[in-house]
């Protein structure tokens with residue numbers, strides 16, 4: 074189901090939480106709303122759900138104007154960061170809840186719940202109570218419950234926000250696979266750029282109640298519309314005025330080495346002198362923390378282990394750096 078938000082405005086006092094936001098979400102996509110805290114992501118999601126009313130603007134689902142339709146009648150599944158499970162019900166009863174209140178036949182409820190518990194990997198947990206589940210299992214139960222009623226649209230507000238990094242990563246992969254199987258149009262709110270890049274096929278970047286850019290992860294990463302998008306999607310260094318990503322910085326022992334294989338990117342930033350502040354081993358890659366000799370600015374380069382070993386860098390060493398690639402900022 075296509076979701077379309079057109080010229081949405083929402084103010085709290087004189088603060089604009091949504092400032093003339095328009096966004097089209099294609100049917101079957103997994104779209105992330107990405108932005109810093111307070112940028113309006115949740116307000117936009119809640120407006121799509123009908124939980125917040127807009128001051129002006131239109132929300133349509135599959136071409137139908139639902140701006141004044143109640144949340145219950147929008148055919149939407151919703152999962153929040155802190156999911157409120159029914160504590161006195163088992164996993165099975167929690168997942169079956171929406172089907173039961175819709176008075177679906179018992180055989181259908183049994184079949185559907187079995188199927189969903191299998192899909193979310195909780196088949197062996199159906200008689201447990203929510204308190205007997207891990208955080209990740211509880212969020213999967215929440216997703217199963219939201220999916221039970223075959224919603225047209227699935228809205229997820231930081232669904233993995235409260236979980237630790239490893240569990241988040243597992244759940245992300247799992248959500249991606251689930252989405253590939255089920256294809257329900259999904260909108261995910263996150264402030265974590267890695268999560269958005271990992272899981273979504275489209276990302277809308279929000280900032281101060283406005284949409285800065287909408288596109289595929291590659292579009293945003295390689296062709297950011299402006300410096301805000303570029304900086305929000307990963308760390309950046311400013312070399313002679315150009316914004317550069319850490320893994321697009323070459324480090325060398327001499328100006329010539331830094332220049333080897335020169336191209337237009339090198340021309341943009343030139344070769345700069347820097348001092349090594351710290352070398353951090355991150356497994357496959359090495360982060361070289363640097364201080365720009367001319368400006369005193371801190372920045373870092375991300376290089377391979379092989380390159381780091383060849384350079385045998387130590388704290389305090391003087392090196393030369395230049396960009397191997399400078400993204401084109403459209404705006």
Ligand SMILES: Nc1ncnc2c1ncn2[C@@H]1O[C@H](COP(=O)(O)OP(=O)(O)OP(=O)(O)O)[C@@H](O)[C@H]1O
Pocket residue numbers: 085089090108109110111112113114115116117264
């Ligand atoms: N009920 C409210 N009353 C007043 N201000 C509100 C209300 N709800 C949201 N806001 C303000 O609107 C802005 C956008 O809030 P929103 O929750 O949409 O941001 P967000 O991008 O989801 O942020 P976060 O990642 O921190 O949840 C914030 O500055 C917030 O303080």
